[in-house]
Amino acid sequence: MDTTTSSPLVAAEAPILLRCEALEIGYRGRPLLPPITLDVRAGELWAVIGRNGSGKTTLFRAMLGLNPALGGRVQRLAEIAYVAQRMSFDELYPVTVAEVVRQGTVRGWGFLRPWRRASVDEALDAVGATALADRTFRALSEGQKQRVLLARLVASGAKLALLDEPTAAMDAVAEREAMGLLDNLRKRYGLAVVVVSHHLAATQAIADKALFIDPDDQRVVVGPAQEVFHHTSFLARYGDTCPEGTHAP
């Protein structure tokens, strides 16, 4: 694993919300990648980059405790909100946007309590989706769905959000808007965000830190985003993808 030096963009004293220590992921006891060590601090935006099948979702699931890790340790030190890949939502359910956002506020057995509409309205307002409140989720466009899932994330009050390919089905414009909205929300609410995305240009523009994984070369690169995006392993796979003016000094 290559670990670059810490980023000057993020205060080193910001509290750690998620810590992975020598985390090993894999299938049927066989590690997929070298052990991963990283700290996600408050306010940071992390990009997780890797090819299809490289283990990004498996890594997320281990971070979230949904799947057991093969080795190492994960410390979840804050409440987490998770936005899974779009096909993880069962769209047979005719749930309204307000009901989806309300789900963000439910923890444990909290579904037994009556819900406050005000918190849902505030969250929808924060992402500019108030007009969608009474529509059914499945009838929305992909861009609108992501907006609603970001509202759910806001409603949750979580300090750390993990998003797995949130812009996968979007066109370039919707994708740029969604990433911009995500960036605004993390600044406004002091949210730490870890996002998996294949859309490098949009991600590179806003990421503070990055994790590049490559199971073919057994390579894990962790560190400040601009350094990771200029690492030889990353460049060997993707070439120079950085937008103008974002090159590392």
Added chain:
Amino acid sequence: MHPETPTWSDFVAAFELFRDPILCGVAAGGVLGLLSVFIVLRRMVFVTATLTQASGLGVALGFFAHIHLDWHIPPTLSALLTALGAAGLISLRAERLRLSRESVLAAVWLLCSAAAVLVGDRITQEAHDIGAILFGTAVLVRPEDLQLVLGVGGLVAVTTILCREGFVFSGFDPDGARVQGLPVRLLELLLVGLITLEVGVTTRALGALPVFGFSVLPGVAALLAAPRLGWALPLAGLFGALSGGLGYLLAFFGMFPVGASQAAVAAGFVVLMIPLRALRGG
């Protein structure tokens, strides 16, 4: 009109006799209708089919034990026990046996169906016909069965309504629900438990066919008709209750078997809602 065809005045004159079975059908249809929304959304239709068949077997076993072995096991209890046994079997993680879930369901369903017919063959000469158990041809309901249907139905309905949001969240986005600490597996078991309980109790009173019909068709009709889940739940309860009551009337005036009439009315709601859905779109 055919001289033997029952009239409305015949019905009114004998209403005392019909009140309990109608009430039983309405109550069972209403509660199973409520559950049917989750059964359909969670793709548990064949789970319910298996549970109703297991309950039918349980009822037959209860009668068999009473008639041939002189064991006094209430058929409702034996129905519940076999339904619980079937629920336990189908709740096993089929992938650990390298089998698909549907093959486990099919195996349990076929086992229960065959066993019910075999056991039923040994009780047909007695007062209890296997046809009544499986297809619900019985016209009357015993008072104790009605009380059980009402009591258990009330409990199941209240629990379902209280937990509806948990059922929805854990079905719509199970990973998101787990991350937020919802007891997703427990909710799944609770839902299967509620279905098992309601199916076990109502199968004794109504028969397996109408119980299976109420467990699926009102939910299908309501999801076709309602644009959102909040409306689909009460609508499914209403469709189920109406199927129980109107089905009994159809059986009386048409001189049809009761269980099949109730299932047919429930299916009628589905047929009626299809054009509505086509018009509404979405």
